[in-house]
Amino acid sequence: xxxxxxxxxxxxxxxxxxxxxxxxxxxxxxxxxxxxxxxxxxxxxxxxxxxxxxxxxxxxxxxxxxxxxxxxxxxxxxxxxxxxxxxxxxxxxxxxxxxxxxxxxxxxxxxxxxxxxxxxxxxxxxxxxxxxxxxxxxxxxxxxxxxxxxxxxxxxxxxxxxxxxxxxxxxxxxxxxxxxxxxxxxxxxxxxxxxxxxxxxxxxxxxxxxxxxxxxxxxxxxxxxxxxxxxxxxxxxxxxxxxxxxxxxxxxxxxxxxxxxxxxxxxxxxxxxxxxxxxxxxxxxxxxxxxxxxxxxxxxxxxxxxxxxxxxxxxxxxxxxxxxxxxxxxxxxxxxxxxxxxxxxxxxxxxxxxxxxxxxxxxxxxxxxxxxxxxxxxxxxxxxxxxxxxxxxxxxxxxxxxxxxxxxxxxxxxxxxxxxxxxxxxxxxxxxxxxxxxxxxxxxxxxxxxxxxxxxxxxxxxxxxxxxxxxxxxxxxxxxxxxxxxxxxxxxxxxxxxxxxxxxxxxxxxxxxxxxxxxxxxxxxxxxxxxxxxxxxxxxxxxxxxxxxxxxxxxxxxxxxxxxxxxxxxxxxxxxxxxxxxxxxxxxxxxxxxxxxxxxxxxxxxxxxx
Numbered sequence: 001x002x003x004x005x006x007x008x009x010x011x012x013x014x015x016x017x018x019x020x021x022x023x024x025x026x027x028x029x030x031x032x033x034x035x036x037x038x039x040x041x042x043x044x045x046x047x048x049x050x051x052x053x054x055x056x057x058x059x060x061x062x063x064x065x066x067x068x069x070x071x072x073x074x075x076x077x078x079x080x081x082x083x084x085x086x087x088x089x090x091x092x093x094x095x096x097x098x099x100x101x102x103x104x105x106x107x108x109x110x111x112x113x114x115x116x117x118x119x120x121x122x123x124x125x126x127x128x129x130x131x132x133x134x135x136x137x138x139x140x141x142x143x144x145x146x147x148x149x150x151x152x153x154x155x156x157x158x159x160x161x162x163x164x165x166x167x168x169x170x171x172x173x174x175x176x177x178x179x180x181x182x183x184x185x186x187x188x189x190x191x192x193x194x195x196x197x198x199x200x201x202x203x204x205x206x207x208x209x210x211x212x213x214x215x216x217x218x219x220x221x222x223x224x225x226x227x228x229x230x231x232x233x234x235x236x237x238x239x240x241x242x243x244x245x246x247x248x249x250x251x252x253x254x255x256x257x258x259x260x261x262x263x264x265x266x267x268x269x270x271x272x273x274x275x276x277x278x279x280x281x282x283x284x285x286x287x288x289x290x291x292x293x294x295x296x297x298x299x300x301x302x303x304x305x306x307x308x309x310x311x312x313x314x315x316x317x318x319x320x321x322x323x324x325x326x327x328x329x330x331x332x333x334x335x336x337x338x339x340x341x342x343x344x345x346x347x348x349x350x351x352x353x354x355x356x357x358x359x360x361x362x363x364x365x366x367x368x369x370x371x372x373x374x375x376x377x378x379x380x381x382x383x384x385x386x387x388x389x390x391x392x393x394x395x396x397x398x399x400x401x402x403x404x405x406x407x408x409x410x411x412x413x414x415x416x417x418x419x420x421x422x423x424x425x426x427x428x429x430x431x432x433x434x435x436x437x438x439x440x441x442x443x444x445x446x447x448x449x450x451x452x453x454x455x456x457x458x459x460x461x462x463x464x465x466x467x468x469x470x471x472x473x474x475x476x477x478x479x480x481x482x483x484x485x486x487x488x489x490x491x492x493x494x495x496x497x498x499x500x501x502x503x504x505x506x507x508x509x510x511x512x513x514x515x516x517x518x519x520x521x522x523x524x525x526x527x528x529x530x531x532x533x534x535x536x537x538x539x540x541x542x543x544x545x546x547x548x549x550x551x552x553x554x555x556x557x558x559x560x561x562x563x564x565x566x567x568x569x570x571x572x573x574x575x576x577x578x579x580x581x582x583x584x585x586x587x588x589x590x591x592x593x594x595x596x597x598x599x600x601x602x603x604x605x606x607x608x609x610x
Contacts, residue, residue, distance in 0.1 A: 021034065036334075037334050040103055042105035055253070061256055062327060063286045064286065065210065074094050074098075077121035079117060080154055095117065124148040132224055139179075187233065187240055190207070190237065205248050207242065207250070213260030220392045227389055238270075278319040293306075313330055362453070368436050369446045373436065375434065379435070391411050458495060462517055463517060466518045491510055
């Protein structure tokens with residue numbers, strides 16, 4: 001390429017960036033492809049077709065599932081005129097989308113010619129199926145079916161369908177008639193549509209079902225929905241549509257949760273590809289390291305800021321060691337240039353705060369909420385209806401005595417993995433793995449929930465401890481630290497943790513909640529080559545470094561601070577203020593021996609014991 005041509009391309013890119021456009025409110029591929037931050041994932045089409053199976057792929061919300069599904073529809077479907085007559089693929093609107101943007105799949109010339117615009121397609125979504133009762137769910141399915149059938153209204157003019165078939169088709173298209181569909185007609189709706197499309201085109205149908213798991217996911221949070229009854233309905237729908245249906249050649253289902261696979265038991269011909277497992281589809285959901293680097297470079301983000309972006313939003317690791325970033329968060333950062341918690345704001349597990357009332361679940365989350373720490377556990381590889389029912393009880397009745405006595409958090413941790421709240425670190429064995437919270441964005445969400453939990457359960461003790469901290473200053477006497485330690489001991493004593501479950505992470509979490517109630521600023525995210533302090537408190541011109549240890553002496557904790565004193569100058573530079581050599585540490589096992597050592601720029605550390 002000539003230098004002139006290269007300079008011209010750069011000018012075009014620069015002009016595009018002055019007219020930034022982001023399409024967060026739609027998953028329609030024809031709009032998304034015009035986004036300033038569009039990432040070409042079209043080679044997914046080749047992977048799907050070459051797989052030659054009925055496929056289920058799961059990934060968390062906002063990882064591009066619906067956009068990828070619409071992209072597949074745009075590539076595969078036979079476009080027709082108002083009378084249902086097929087349009088020449090190269091004369092279609094869809095063809096121009098791939099050609100004009102020179103998409104990667106368009107560059108696979110032979111594959112593109114063979115498969116583009118060659119399939120009748122059923123494209124549906126169960127997103128709207130979120131009723132709070134079984135009858136409301138049936139009504140939601142009626143609406144989903146009507147939306148799907150009406151896309152093919154041209155079939156009412158088809159000379160390939162007889163009168164009885166058109167009459168049945170009209171039941172699903174007509175708004176009034178659709179409201180009176182029976183449960184049996186709901187179960188067979190997509191099966192009927194596949195038959196009619198096959199008869200019209202004389203080609204087998206490609207079925208695309210987005211958010212296949214929405215009915216089960218929503219039912220987990222609804223008291224009046226019988227999971228067993230709903231599952232029976234889903235089994236019938238998926239079985240009738242996908243199992244032994246001679247009119248269907250291929251199918252792709254996408255969703256968030258693996259738990260809804262119990263509804264696929266009637267369609268056991270579906271190959272399942274779960275989020276972050278070792279499979280070829282991992283890289284198409286979320287953003288890879290290379291894609292993130294390309295976007296940051298395209299938007300002229302400097303190296304220092306790029307590292308902060310990665311620290312905030314990275315952290316998803318597949319078992320095949322592919323690193324992924326939150327698509328939603330990266331794109332929002334590029335638009336607003338702020339390191340905010342975008343993924344969290346797009347929708348959360350709202351009952352997470354109540355789940356923390358279950359000790360074993362709270363304990364596992366406290367271990368992980370510092371993104372440097374992992375938790376070893378057994379996750380579920382196979383989901384049974386019993387698991388879904390137990391998960392619903394955990395979500396809806398966390399304070400029930402049966403839940404409070406839980407000794408194994410596997411079901412809920414598996415649920416959190418699928419939702420995108422935790423990620424793999426590594427496989428320890430066939431059944432066991434290490435997991436962690438993926439990044440600072442998700443860690444902050446867990447911290448907020450933990451703050452709320454402890455504020456509600458330990459409010460008085462935490463307020464008293466926070467008041468003791470609020471009087472600290474550069475000239476504070478060591479007795480002030482002693483007062484703080486006494487009040488912190490009361491916080492620990494008031495906590496509901498079993499003694500054998502106490503650990504450094506538990507006390508780190510308690511101290512975090514105390515500092516959250518003070519009028520000082522504090523940080524947990526300063527990282528250096530030789531480690532990082534647990535917490536840094538900013539008391540005006542005074543900086544207090546906290547190093548927390550469990551089953552070790554407070555002298556050891558203070559020694560760790562002093563040994564890393566070279567970090568002080570680095571932190572001071574970052575804060576643009578003086579950071580005094582003030583440290584606090586404690587020895588918290590057993591509780592009666594809680595102690596601390598404080599260094600206030602003295603040659604030798606002083607000590608106090610309680």
